[in-house]
Amino acid sequence: MEPTLLNRYEDQMWELVGMMPGTEGLRMRALKAASEMGWPKKHDEKWHYSDTRALRDTVFLQAKAATTVPGMPAPLAAETSARLVFVNGRYSEDLSDMGDLWQAAQVRPLANHLMSNMDRADELVRGKDAATCLNTALMRDGMVLSVPAGVEIEDPVEIIHITEDNADAASHLRHIIELGEGASITLIERYAGDANGYWTNSVLQARISENASLHHIRLQEDGANAHHTGKVFANVGTDANYTATNLNLGGALSRVEVNVRLMIDGASATVDGVALAATAQSHDTYTQIEHLMPNTDSDQLFRTIADSRGKTSFQGKVIVAKDAQKVEAEQSFKALVFDKTAEANAKPELEILADDVKCSHGATVGQLDEKAIFYLTSRGIDPATARQMLVEAFTADALKAIEFDDVKTAVLERISEWMAARADKAILQE
Amino acid sequence: MLKINDLHIRVAGTEIIKGLDLEVKAGEVHAVMGLNGAGKSTLANTIAGREDYDVTKGSISYLGKNLLDLDPHERVGEGIFLGFQYPVEIPGVSNLNFMRTALNGIRKYRGQEAMSAAEFMKLIRSKASALQMDPEMLKRFVNVGFSGGEKKRNEMVQMALLDPKLAILDETDSGLDIDALKIVAEGINTQRRSDTAILLITHYQRLLDYVQPDVVHVMIDGKIVKSGGKDLALELEEKGYAAVA
Numbered sequence: 001m002e003p004t005l006l007n008r009y010e011d012q013m014w015e016l017v018g019m020m021p022g023t024e025g026l027r028m029r030a031l032k033a034a035s036e037m038g039w040p041k042k043h044d045e046k047w048h049y050s051d052t053r054a055l056r057d058t059v060f061l062q063a064k065a066a067t068t069v070p071g072m073p074a075p076l077a078a079e080t081s082a083r084l085v086f087v088n089g090r091y092s093e094d095l096s097d098m099g100d101l102w103q104a105a106q107v108r109p110l111a112n113h114l115m116s117n118m119d120r121a122d123e124l125v126r127g128k129d130a131a132t133c134l135n136t137a138l139m140r141d142g143m144v145l146s147v148p149a150g151v152e153i154e155d156p157v158e159i160i161h162i163t164e165d166n167a168d169a170a171s172h173l174r175h176i177i178e179l180g181e182g183a184s185i186t187l188i189e190r191y192a193g194d195a196n197g198y199w200t201n202s203v204l205q206a207r208i209s210e211n212a213s214l215h216h217i218r219l220q221e222d223g224a225n226a227h228h229t230g231k232v233f234a235n236v237g238t239d240a241n242y243t244a245t246n247l248n249l250g251g252a253l254s255r256v257e258v259n260v261r262l263m264i265d266g267a268s269a270t271v272d273g274v275a276l277a278a279t280a281q282s283h284d285t286y287t288q289i290e291h292l293m294p295n296t297d298s299d300q301l302f303r304t305i306a307d308s309r310g311k312t313s314f315q316g317k318v319i320v321a322k323d324a325q326k327v328e329a330e331q332s333f334k335a336l337v338f339d340k341t342a343e344a345n346a347k348p349e350l351e352i353l354a355d356d357v358k359c360s361h362g363a364t365v366g367q368l369d370e371k372a373i374f375y376l377t378s379r380g381i382d383p384a385t386a387r388q389m390l391v392e393a394f395t396a397d398a399l400k401a402i403e404f405d406d407v408k409t410a411v412l413e414r415i416s417e418w419m420a421a422r423a424d425k426a427i428l429q430e
Numbered sequence: 431m432l433k434i435n436d437l438h439i440r441v442a443g444t445e446i447i448k449g450l451d452l453e454v455k456a457g458e459v460h461a462v463m464g465l466n467g468a469g470k471s472t473l474a475n476t477i478a479g480r481e482d483y484d485v486t487k488g489s490i491s492y493l494g495k496n497l498l499d500l501d502p503h504e505r506v507g508e509g510i511f512l513g514f515q516y517p518v519e520i521p522g523v524s525n526l527n528f529m530r531t532a533l534n535g536i537r538k539y540r541g542q543e544a545m546s547a548a549e550f551m552k553l554i555r556s557k558a559s560a561l562q563m564d565p566e567m568l569k570r571f572v573n574v575g576f577s578g579g580e581k582k583r584n585e586m587v588q589m590a591l592l593d594p595k596l597a598i599l600d601e602t603d604s605g606l607d608i609d610a611l612k613i614v615a616e617g618i619n620t621q622r623r624s625d626t627a628i629l630l631i632t633h634y635q636r637l638l639d640y641v642q643p644d645v646v647h648v649m650i651d652g653k654i655v656k657s658g659g660k661d662l663a664l665e666l667e668e669k670g671y672a673a674v675a
Contacts, residue, residue, distance in 0.1 A: 375518040379532035380506035393522025
């Protein structure tokens with residue numbers, strides 16, 4: 001076994017075992033696996049577009065608790081069933097508002113859950129790598145939410161993560177979602193933080209039973225110097241649906257991985273996303289959708305924009321198992337680059353072992369259409385507004401799954417703000 | 431209103447307009463006629479402010495201002511409108527949102543308050559119905575899936591909405607059947623007033639049967655070689671460009 005910095009996380013692990021007795025077996029196995037695998041490097045295909053040096057050359061401490069009340073980001077949804085706030089990787093009872101959610105569903109902190117039901121914590125996690133294993137070894141907090149059969153939670157549940165004053169420290173979060181038959185919920189998972197070089201390493205696992213549906217909006221707005229590695233594992237049952245909109249705006253290095261297993265006939269998934277990479281940001285999305293049974297559908301649509309020296313990447317893997325006939329899988333990736341120093345990478349990957357399937361994929365990289373800009377400005381629209389309209393139009397398709405108008409408006413505002421910041425920069429450079 | 435002196439324009443390194451003079455006064459309709467490649471569209475796009483067209487010599491003055499100092503959207507604010515030969519398709523942007531943003535862009539430039547959505551809807555519905563445009567077209571994406579005629583009609587609705595002082599219409603008649611041509615002509619005639627001027631760019635005289643120009647110019651190889659009354663258009667149609675010039 002190669003000596004690796006990953007061994008040096010052992011002290012942290014024992015500290016957590018002290019806090020959550022009984023978890024040592026799970027954590028030790030995970031840390032051992034992480035050490036054996038080592039950090040993914042450039043030749044690891046799944047991590048090819050993300051430079052992990054900053055992560056593998058540092059031992060990140062556990063984020064320390066906040067001593068002051070952090071600045072709260074504005075809510076995305078006007079009405080929520082509950083708002084759970086995690087500060088520096090810890091659940092904050094003071095800042096959270098559990099609303100009526102506890103009456104309809106079961107919500108518990110991760111620590112309580114691990115005491116009684118440790119197996120669940122890791123069982124959906126597949127395709128493990130050092131980041132995920134380290135998450136299992138060092139997970140400290142998270143939300144465990146079970147929505148009973150037949151319960152439909154109308155307003156979104158918002159989980160907000162804030163990190164402040166934690167340079168070179170990490171939050172390893174683990175959220176576990178369980179939807180009973182016919183249950184439905186919209187989950188907004190958000191990340192924000194200050195300008196320190198902290199690391200957010202989160203894993204969310206979801207089990208979606210027959211006829212249930214999980215709408216997942218994931219908004220990554222970590223600070224400009226943060227590292228963000230996020231994973232989603234969703235198992236989708238008969239006639240059940242997982243719908244996700246992944247929005248990546250923050251961080252210096254951001255890599256989000258979405259793994260969906262369509263387990264039984266009629267399972268479907270929509271995985272969309274928008275990434276906006278400003279100068280020196282790298283936004284990498286990796287998706288893997290497994291069609292394990294016939295009559296399962298998936299649909300992916302990603303739109304990304306990279307400013308000067310910004311980088312966006314998308315790798316989408318679709319696997320259709322042997323005998324999984326009548327599968328439909330679509331994938332569309334479009335990137336805009338603002339100049340020659342901006343980078344966009346796209347890599348669709350299809351692994352199809354059945355013969356009666358409809359799978360398609362398309363990827364394009366381009367620039368904003370100058371003809372369209374001239375057309376808009378020749379009608380009296382100023383160039384910054386014209387660019388903004390085109391960018392909004394470009395990203396609109398990838399936001400189609402957001403059903404709440406106020407959430408969609410808030411997301412569009414962020415895209416507008418991002419474009420406005422680019423315009424300001426352009427004016428300063430003139 | 432518009433005064434062009436000894437204008438030279440280069441496009442991608444090639445001189446297209448080679449010393450052009452033109453004066454258009456308020457209340458006048460001018461037609462610029464010429465074959466493909468004569469530089470008509472280059473002239474129209476330069477007046478509207480297209481960036482990659484390089485004015486190497488000469489001047490364009492509009493209402494006493496140096497037009498070349500203004501950005502395209504500022505020119506619109508000053509009252510200039512270009513009807514495109516090939517209106518651009520913009521997927522994802524609705525026609526309504528486009529027109530409202532345009533109108534409010536101009537109002538902002540002029541220091542006026544933005545028009546409310548309700549007021550705008552009333553205005554745009556009346557303009558669209560005057561030009562017999564199906565209101566459903568307003569909800570669609572800008573020019574996406576429009577036929578050639580529908581695109582030109584859409585240009586006319588925009589002109590009526592923005593109410594320019596100087597309208598330059600680049601081949602607005604091309605690709606139209608006779609019914610659509612009549613509607614477009616009616617739109618142009620509505621815009622014809624003592625305080626506005628219209629520059630029609632065309633290579634057929636067909637449109638001029640419905641919109642009678644005050645002055646007709648013949649453009650060949652980047653210059654205006656002959657100007658005259660509306661009979662000049664008929665003469666061109668009959669004898670061809672070579673004979674007339």
